[in-house]
Amino acid sequence: MGKGCCACKAVSTGVFKANGVRFYRFPVDVKKREAWVRAVSDAKGTKLWSLKSHHSLCSLHFISGEHSADPRHPDFAPTIFFKDAKEVLRRGKERKNRANAREKKKVCNDLGSFIYCNISKDNNN
């Protein structure tokens, strides 16, 4: 049995595993745990959501992909919530591809070389 996220449908197998999604147990630290519970409760729109010991949150809910021990850090508690975890992965991949394309274009401009641009395009799969 793989782990699952209590705030979305991510599980520690399949496409989520392939994309490096990690799972974090709720913190032992009371302040931090309460901040997590509050964030998930707000996201689910229910005040009665109660924490079970097996509950985990996945890395998709944290800006940096992991949580921080620093209460002033935005990743002290989860801040990113969504309906469809697979959609998030898909969009993340598109973002990465766009960033790669931008980087290649920049190299082309810097070099001012058509040859280099064409090589880059051929490799842009």
Ligand SMILES: [Zn+2]
């Ligand atoms: Zn999740």
